[in-house]
Amino acid sequence: MSNQISHLLSPLQWDGLSLANRVVMSPMTRARAGEEMIANELMAKYYAQRSSAGLIISEGTFISKEAVGWWQAPGIWSDEQVTGWKKVTTAVHGHDTPMFLQLWHTGRASHSDFLDGEPPVAPSAIRHAGDKIRTSSGEKKAHETPRALETDEVRRVVDDYRNAAENAKLAGFDGVEIHAANGYLIDQFLQSKTNHRVDQYGGTVENRFRFLREIVEACKDVWPSQRIGVRISPNGSFNDMGSPDYRETFTYVAEQLSDYELAFLDVIDGLKFGFHKLGEPMTLEEFRGVYSGRLMGNCGYEREDAERRIADGHADLIAIGRPFISNPDLVERFANDWEFNEPAKADVWYSFDAKGYVDFPNYEEAQQGELSESVR
Numbered sequence: 001m002s003n004q005i006s007h008l009l010s011p012l013q014w015d016g017l018s019l020a021n022r023v024v025m026s027p028m029t030r031a032r033a034g035e036e037m038i039a040n041e042l043m044a045k046y047y048a049q050r051s052s053a054g055l056i057i058s059e060g061t062f063i064s065k066e067a068v069g070w071w072q073a074p075g076i077w078s079d080e081q082v083t084g085w086k087k088v089t090t091a092v093h094g095h096d097t098p099m100f101l102q103l104w105h106t107g108r109a110s111h112s113d114f115l116d117g118e119p120p121v122a123p124s125a126i127r128h129a130g131d132k133i134r135t136s137s138g139e140k141k142a143h144e145t146p147r148a149l150e151t152d153e154v155r156r157v158v159d160d161y162r163n164a165a166e167n168a169k170l171a172g173f174d175g176v177e178i179h180a181a182n183g184y185l186i187d188q189f190l191q192s193k194t195n196h197r198v199d200q201y202g203g204t205v206e207n208r209f210r211f212l213r214e215i216v217e218a219c220k221d222v223w224p225s226q227r228i229g230v231r232i233s234p235n236g237s238f239n240d241m242g243s244p245d246y247r248e249t250f251t252y253v254a255e256q257l258s259d260y261e262l263a264f265l266d267v268i269d270g271l272k273f274g275f276h277k278l279g280e281p282m283t284l285e286e287f288r289g290v291y292s293g294r295l296m297g298n299c300g301y302e303r304e305d306a307e308r309r310i311a312d313g314h315a316d317l318i319a320i321g322r323p324f325i326s327n328p329d330l331v332e333r334f335a336n337d338w339e340f341n342e343p344a345k346a347d348v349w350y351s352f353d354a355k356g357y358v359d360f361p362n363y364e365e366a367q368q369g370e371l372s373e374s375v376r
């Protein structure tokens with residue numbers, strides 16, 4: 001591979017952004033922001049270590065207090081949180097790598113333990129039937145029936161997205177990714193399984209899309225559309241998702257988003273993070289047919305498939321998640337055909353401190369035998 005022209009490692013520019021390659025670091029929650037939910041020096045070090053990516057998308061970041069639903073993940077609603085994130089963007093920009101912030105509201109996937117005893121909010125009062133959730137006490141608890149948002153409250157949540165998008169700008173990010181995937185609040189609105197509303201935000205696919213449309217427009221008040229990305233997961237089952245009309249829904253979503261000329265549409269097309277098995281999975285080729293802008297593929301991609309997707313014109317960018325955890329210099333490894341470190345054990349994914357986070361060696365260090373305890 002190293003003697004051939006690499007499409008994956010070729011640069012890409014748009015709207016003043018300069019990506020050294022097409023490898024995107026996929027958003028990954030790592031729970032290192034402390035109970036105060038403020039990004040910090042440790043996180044700055046972690047992201048800077050991974051700055052060989054063409055673009056970094058931050059871990060999911062709560063837009064408001066009501067959005068919180070993961071123990072020790074960061075937020076972006078307060079001045080202190082903006083200051084914390086500035087440390088990260090400064091460190092990453094020191095390597096000339098652009099970085100987007102992922103805007104997150106967990107909706108029904110949260111728990112009243114995170115919300116001062118109030119139930120989580122959702123489009124409809126339909127309980128998450130999936131695995132238990134690790135709450136703020138660190139304890140695993142069953143999901144609760146959420147409270148359906150009133151119609152005028154939905155507009156207030158849209159304002160929270162606008163505020164978070166503004167804060168992302170103040171914190172020095174190059175853009176935002178709206179997290180409309182993986183069964184969190186926006187996905188709950190998009191999908192018929194979780195949205196049984198009878199107002200203008202429910203029922204038809206046009207209505208179920210309205211919440212995301214208003215969020216995109218709120219972000220456009222702050223950012224040029226070429227600095228706004230959207231993430232969707234048409235095939236996913238994570239967070240008890242999967243609706244029989246998934247193909248109709250996500251085809252419509254992609255068609256509508258096409259008109260906004262966004263930075264990219266990030267589609268979790270791969271099946272290695274859970275698949276709902278309600279029919280044939282939706283593919284990047286299929287999205288190419290209905291979406292005219294930049295497309296990012298994700299999930300389970302290895303070097304060869306990522307290369308092929310871009311060479312075949314099915315994607316412009318490929319987001320890579322888990323391999324970045326234990327290979328901080330992943331892109332150099334791709335470029336030099338170097339072997340990978342052992343995958344990190346899942347028990348360090350969300351384990352609060354430096355161990356299993358910033359202690360994975362780059363290739364040269366690994367050659368010198370500096371193996372992280374987290375991969376032994």
Ligand SMILES: Cc1cc2nc3c(=O)[nH]c(=O)nc-3n(C[C@H](O)[C@H](O)[C@H](O)COP(=O)(O)O)c2cc1C
Pocket residue numbers: 026027028029030059060102179181182231268272273298299300301319320321322323349350
């Ligand atoms: C530890 C971990 C945390 C994740 N956190 C997020 C997140 O905050 N936001 C998001 O959109 N996806 C999240 N994901 C999903 C990844 O972005 C990606 O879609 C998934 O890992 C599949 O890509 P991969 O096969 O390259 O790892 C997470 C995945 C992992 C393993």
